[in-house]
Amino acid sequence: MSTEDVVSALLERHGTTYAEEAGIRLADEPAPLWQLLVLSLLLSARIRSSVAVAAARELFDAGYGTPRGMRDASWQDRVDALGRGHYRRYDERTSTQLGGLAHVVLEVFGGDLRRLHEQTRDLGGDLQQFKGIGPAGAAIFCREVQGVWTDLAPYVDRLAADGAERLGLPRSPDELAALVPARDLPRLVAGCVRAARDEKVVDDVLGD
CATH class of the missing domain: 1.10.1670 (Endonuclease Iii, domain 2)
Structure with missing residues (x-):
């Protein structure tokens, strides 16, 4: 061939x-960038990608497609949404991580990851400041966001x-x-x- x-x-x-x-319509806008970060965290676990994707859809359908929506949800609400996506092996730990992720994105970046993009010199490294995002999760985010962050x-x-x-x-x-x-x-x-x-x-x- x-x-x-x-x-x-x-x-x-x-x-x-x-x-x-x-179902993320990726664009250089706060909500889809947040959703990609959530998806990258979910995909970081030792779990099938199809389960991580299903869990992300459940979270977004439940109203957690913005940092504020995720932060304002109860820990149990997040666990329940993850469970509906069959993300059960890591649901409790991940619920805690997602709450923390939302808090940091809101407090440090005003809910807008474009601010991280503007100031970073090492996106892959800086993404790992978020608990639950390691090298694999950072790579997932960078692979996909390069379509809108073309630099x-x-x-x-x-x-x-x-x-x-x-x-x-x-x-x-x-x-x-x-x-x-x-x-x-x-x-x-x-x-x-x-x-x-x-x-x-x-x-x-x-x-x-």
Whole structure:
């Protein structure tokens, strides 16, 4: 297969970002940026991504799609929403983390993560000030937010680079970004991450 064919198949079959799966219309606005941060925290746990996405949807449907909404919810309300998304193994700890996350975002950044973007020189590192967001969660946020915070692009972490290599694509962020229009880079990176995590994705794109 040509590189163009691999990229086309990957985008078509596996190029949905986690934000899209969770119903987040990502934009450089406070609410969707907060929602992406919540999703990144949920995806950080050792739990299936589909469960994390379902839990995020439940939280947002319950009215916790803003930092204030999350902070004002009771601890039990957050636990219940996580439970409806079957995020039960980590629900109590995560409810506490989400309350703390909302508090910090409100108190330090006025509920607007664009302020973090304006002042940071190391977004991946600064995101880890939030309890529950470690290196994996920070990488998830950066991979997806680069579509709206374009100064971060091309952001390709090691996991995405590993997936690209398995598909016969370049590991280099610049070379990988050159394969698609800028708007499609988060989708390409998302597909590469899936390829790194699941051999079936590689087989589906390249053929058995």
